Every structure is written in structure tokens, then in C-alpha cells.
Amino acid sequence: MERQSRFVFKVAWAVLRNAEDAEDIVQETFLKLYQNNAWETICDERAFLARASWRLAVDRLRKRRNVHEQQDSREPAPDPEQALLAGDWNAVVHRLMDALPEDLRQPLALSAIDELSSLEIAAVMGIREGTVRTRIMRARRILKQKLAKYE
Amino acid sequence: MSEQPDKLDSILDAALRGYSNVEPSAGFEQRILRRVQTAPDVRRSWWKFGWGLVPVCVAPFVWIVMPTRDVPLPVLSLTPPPVPAVAQVVYPKTPSPAAKPRILPAARPLPLTAEERALLRFVQSQPEQARAALVLSAQIEPLTIEPLKIEELP
Numbered sequence: 001m002e003r004q005s006r007f008v009f010k011v012a013w014a015v016l017r018n019a020e021d022a023e024d025i026v027q028e029t030f031l032k033l034y035q036n037n038a039w040e041t042i043c044d045e046r047a048f049l050a051r052a053s054w055r056l057a058v059d060r061l062r063k064r065r066n067v068h069e070q071q072d073s074r075e076p077a078p079d080p081e082q083a084l085l086a087g088d089w090n091a092v093v094h095r096l097m098d099a100l101p102e103d104l105r106q107p108l109a110l111s112a113i114d115e116l117s118s119l120e121i122a123a124v125m126g127i128r129e130g131t132v133r134t135r136i137m138r139a140r141r142i143l144k145q146k147l148a149k150y151e
Numbered sequence: 152m153s154e155q156p157d158k159l160d161s162i163l164d165a166a167l168r169g170y171s172n173v174e175p176s177a178g179f180e181q182r183i184l185r186r187v188q189t190a191p192d193v194r195r196s197w198w199k200f201g202w203g204l205v206p207v208c209v210a211p212f213v214w215i216v217m218p219t220r221d222v223p224l225p226v227l228s229l230t231p232p233p234v235p236a237v238a239q240v241v242y243p244k245t246p247s248p249a250a251k252p253r254i255l256p257a258a259r260p261l262p263l264t265a266e267e268r269a270l271l272r273f274v275q276s277q278p279e280q281a282r283a284a285l286v287l288s289a290q291i292e293p294l295t296i297e298p299l300k301i302e303e304l305p
Contacts (some may be wrong), residue, residue, distance in 0.1 A: 005183055011177045023175060027186045047190065093166030112170035144159040 004046065008053045014109035015057035017098070025060065029053040050116065051124045095145050104139040107132050
């Protein structure tokens with residue numbers, strides 16, 4: 001558990017962008033693993049954990065959006081222009097990423113976790129590897145177009 | 152022209168590394184471990200509930216499948232049960248106003264005896280003598296029996 005918990009946390013954080021919610025997802029993922037005795041039968045522990053945590057995180061994100069349509073519990077990124085003035089390009093990119101549609105944002109965010117390949121992301125999201133690559137490319141293109149305006 | 156995309160790519164990659172470098176707060180593993188250990192075991196509680204359901208599910212099946220057994224009849228005793236000694240109170244019979252007189256069904260005529268048939272033949276054949284015999288029997292005075300006199304013993 002100690003070996004994989006940080007990895008699970010990163011997957012959950014990539015979807016939810018909130019440390020507290022990500023910790024809850026880690027707990028739920030490991031509970032699911034132990035209560036179903038899944039750890040006795042799974043072949044690829046990491047793939048199982050990544051998929052389980054991603055599904056739980058997406059469910060939570062959906063519920064959160066349904067319940068609090070107006071509220072966003074994601075850790076707030078600074079306004080891009082203010083971030084630019086401060087020279088914080090990371091904050092600008094995070095802000096722009098939050099504005100992306102989820103089907104583009106999630107593959108890009110998961111690809112940022114260096115342990116996950118596009119094939120693994122495809123297994124986690126239940127889509128084809130080619131679709132993952134296409135979405136990542138589209139997301140990057142949109143972000144670069146927006147970043148070019150701030151240049 | 153090719154410089155700008157490279158620069159944007161590097162900005163993008165640098166920002167995305169933040170997703171990989173994100174770390175939970177201190178004591179994260181211990182917190183998770185404690186929460187997982189203290190969480191109620193849903194599976195076990197479900198099984199407890201399941202065990203409770205077993206007799207509920209089995210009972211109707213047993214009731215349908217099980218053959219009906221001969222139940223021994225209670226032995227009837229011919230002697231009446233002992234009645235407690237209680238003073239019997241007899242209440243006077245009062246006819247209830249709602250009670251209606253009971254109508255008995257018509258009695259079936261019984262066949263005449265040999266004496267009755269002989270008497271009938273006598274009346275039909277000699278009605279005058281029969282009438283005279285009836286009057287004669289009405290005129291016979293009843294017998295009077297004198298009271299017994301028992302003398303005292305000397």
C-alpha cells in the first residue's frame with residue numbers, strides 16, 4: 001500500500017485537482033481492493049489501482065458538479081494575466097488546462113504522470129490508445145494556441 | 152517561427168511536470184492506513200445480513216417440500232371428566248317471549264293391534280251393543296275400598 005498510495009494519489013489529483021478529495025479517493029480505492037479481496041486475483045496491481053482510482057475520481061467529479069454546479073472545489077489557480085505578471089507560467093498553464101473539456105484534459109493530465117504510458121491511460125479510461133494520443137495532441141495544440149496569445 | 156512552439160512546448164511540459172510532482176501532505180500513508188483499518192467492513196456486515204436471510208428463504212421451501220406427518224389423534228376417554236363439586240342452582244324456567252311453540256311433525260299412524268282390530272270389527276258389526284256396553288261401563292260406580300283397621304297389639 002505504501003508503495004502504490006502516492007501513485008494512486010497522483011491519478012486522483014490529476015482528475016480532481018484537490019488534495020483532500022484525492023486522499024479520500026486513495027482511501028476508497030484501497031478499501032475496494034481489500035474488501036473485494038481483489039488483491040488476490042489481480043494480475044497488474046498498478047493498472048488496477050489506476051483504473052479504480054480514476055473511476056472513483058470521475059464519479060466524485062460528476063457528483064460534485066451535479067450538486068454544486070456553481071462551486072468548484074478545485075484548488076484555485078491564479079488568473080492567467082496576474083500569473084503572467086508574476087512570471088508564473090505554471091499557474092497560467094494550469095488555469096488554461098482547467099478550461100479544457102474533461103475528455104481532453106484528463107488524458108493530458110494523466111500523461112503528465114510520468115509512470116503512465118498512453119497504453120496504460122487507454123486501459124484506465126477504457127478507450128483506444130490511438131484516441132488517447134489524439135486527445136493529448138489536441139489538448140496540447142489548444143493550450144499552445146492560448147499560450148501564444150500571452151506571449 | 153519554430154522557436155516559439157519549442158518555447159511553448161517547454162512551458163507546457165514544465166507546467167505538466169507539476170502534475171507528476173504533486174505530493175500529498177505529511178503523514179499521508181499513516182492517515183490512509185488508519186482510515187482503511189478503522190473503516191467498517193461492508194462485506195462482513197453484508198454477510199451477517201445474508202445469514203439472517205437464510206432461514207427466511209428456507210422456511211417456505213421446507214414448508215412446501217416436507218411431507219405431512221400423521222398427527223396422533225387425541226385419545227377419547229369414555230369416563231366423563233370430574234366435575235367440581237359446586238352447589239347446583241336450579242333456576243325456574245321462564246318461557247322466553249321470543250320462543251315460539253314448537254310444531255311437531257305429524258305422527259305416522261301405527262298399525263292396529265289384534266285387540267284393536269277385534270274391537271273395531273265389533274263396533275262396525277254390532278253398533279247398538281257396543282253403544283250399550285259403553286254406557287254400561289260409564290254407569291259402573293268406582294270401587295270403594297274400606298280403610299284397613301289394624302288393631303292394637305295386646
